[in-house]
Amino acid sequence: MDDSNVAIADPQNTTVDSDNIGSDISSEPPPYSPSREDQGTDSDARPSGDAIRLQQQLGLYNGISLIVGCIIGSGIFLSPKSVLENAGSVGMSMVVWVVSGVFSLIGALCFAELGTTILASGGEYSYILYAFGSLPAFIVLWVTVLIINPTGQTIVAMTFAYYVIQPFYPHPDCPPPDIFIRLLTILCLALLTFVNCWSVPWATKVQDVFTIAKVLALLVIIVSGLVYICMGHTENFQEPFKNSKGGSDIALAFYGGLFAYAAWNYLNYLTEEIKNPYRNLPWAIGVSLPLVTIIYVLANIAYFAVLTPEELENSNAVAVTFGEKLFGPMAWIMPVSVAMSTFGGVNGGCLSLSRLFFVGAREGQLPSVMSMIQVKRKTPLPSLIFTCFLSIMYVFVEKIETLLNYFSFMTWLAIGAAVAGQLYLRWAKPDLPRPIKLNIMLPIIFVGACLFLVVMGTIAAPMDTLIGVLITLTGFPVYFIGVWWKKKPKCLVQFSHTVTVFLQKVFIIVPQEKED
Template structure:
């Protein structure tokens, strides 16, 4: 943890990047993160992270809870509209507070260092590394799936080896060049969208052939239980997760005032169209009973309609998750970098590679945490602990947006949404958080306990600035060792 830096007022710390000023053009030779991410890159980051494994796997859960194909399609549409409203609100936040770090930056600016640190803590301990590990393991599973039958899944050890290779390789790519990381994101986003287009076109062909029996009486059996519909929304929103991740790299986005909102307006409606269309295709190919009986709907879809080309589906899921891991590494490493730059994590994590101009220590740190979670027996359960934390953090950011409308009305807002949108979105976040507590009280309690465990860590690492000399010397020695090992230095400020 940092020493004196962590004690300062958060608003003063955040001010240089919270006043609506864009990042520099990146043409100087300073050792700093440069704006290299174009509008196209921004679109592929959002689309590539949203479209992970969820659309290939989650439809079963949404259908089971909603009760009918018609109701499940409504749920998918509502989840998309909800995500679009949230993304528009984040468009205002991202152009008003131009610091990278997403929710961490917004909570820091609005509510101060302790709430921001708690988000950073829970993100550090569980959320990001487990998410990356789970998506990487899904990659490993689907790479091996063509060599096994659906009744005989691949063994765990090869899956974890492939997951480790995936995380390590993509860490190298992200460490080598931001441009190469965005090129990887562009390519694999295109691949996964093409795979979904194959599903959509196949479904359209079947509809033209009159295969509509599974969509007749589409609302028969629809659930009238509000709790079930809310949990179906939870599952759908999980598949839409990632619409706010471009906000984690705002400082590296070219012309963020224009490109951040443009990327949002292009990406989220595109994903809504793809998701709803893909689900219609699933229902064309499979009866509700068949869809409920499979844990890998895209693979079953391929087996039923693609014949000898059925192998395309598991490969497509593998490509999709590979791109998802890349996006998570690209955006997730920035929250640690920004947290260390503010003084909430060790100074060494805020260093930048002298040669590559990438946040190398933060990327290596993210990689190591993700690899460690591959050894966990049930990392999926760990993510369940923090479903409510995700919406708590999002809701807190939106509450900060509303609060800053009144606390700092003169703050520059290049993009300004109608105040009704953040109010509606905040109410929905509160509802989703409460439903998470209601549906999984034990998991929520465990998640809350780990969240609150960050309080003593904050007071020891950040608030306590009068640390003994031996602690400060040890931290300084570690920082110097990291600089020599990774050939990196602290970010150089613009003169």
């Protein structure tokens, strides 16, 4: 694909020619352009000289809030169990949490270099597209759009729903009705999609509020645990490395730890909407990852101070068990904290992941309507609605976690490929402007670690990986029919255009414009 489709170190040149977005043949009619009456009469609908495009509205604090809020979801409240089971000891568990944080920081720094070199939203999709071309980028987009993103959103939303309802069903023999959980999951997804469709500032405010709430909840856990230690309860830290495991078990422990740190790359999905991305993108990453690592390590120290290894391994929700043992009548604080944390995580996913669909459509690899923007609200309304629709579809899948397991290898393969693209560009295009240039060993170490995770995950779950590979391969015929094949029948092109124009009129959406 032509390199000009992705902007390089120029924040004002991140938009492709909107007249060609998604066009299969040159004779396709131009996109519908709403009239002044369609746009409404409000004075703020279209200020003079204000192009219809995603606005640069995210400052440094918003970037930090987004990364911290997306990382701290359900993982820190649920993953300590799986990490301990596979690490085998308290000491080795703490090593896993620290190393996972350092590994995530290295990856985030690599993405900081990529994000300030290739100033395009879309994260690893845009980086792979620029470095390796259209087909590899589409395969990543295909799997991410269909499986990884919507299933991840649904799982986090279902966790929110469970912990909202759980206090009303305190008896373990009487779990919350499944239908209640699924309905509340749909409500959560729909509500946050509406907020993101209505206003980006609203969405960032929601993110800021719930990020503060979840950090405060973890501070309650940390302070309580440290007080417990100061009272002399250090018995769980005796012989910290006794019964430690190695080999594939440690690899699985790292999978659990890295799951809790997942989403450190989400700000890169919104690069074009960051104010002064050269400064704010790297600073947001540089502040967020060390902060989250410190919070995670201290939270685990608190867990191990209060709970024995056996109690922790037998718990399905470590934070809830922690609260029941330490807070007594106030134990309800913990399920409420998990619910707030996951609610903020879903909002962050809506805000960032929808931009992947938007960019994919802008590059002509998804229907062109997905790259359009609501005229008044300046939000990518079609991609947000599509994200919500797919996530709601997965609410009715019985074993949704299994679907996500199929593609754990693909997640690390895609992120590793993006950083491999960073290494390739260092060699192929050494003169590219790079406001940030890391020591070459950092991306090399990160790519090697990603390959290790892919290989060890394949060894640990070969059948899941095989199923994931087979589903991924379905992207190849879709690519050749939908993207590579340009001379489609005119009836098909006309039908696509008619549907696009209808949706434009319903939602008052148009292709993104360039700045004046």
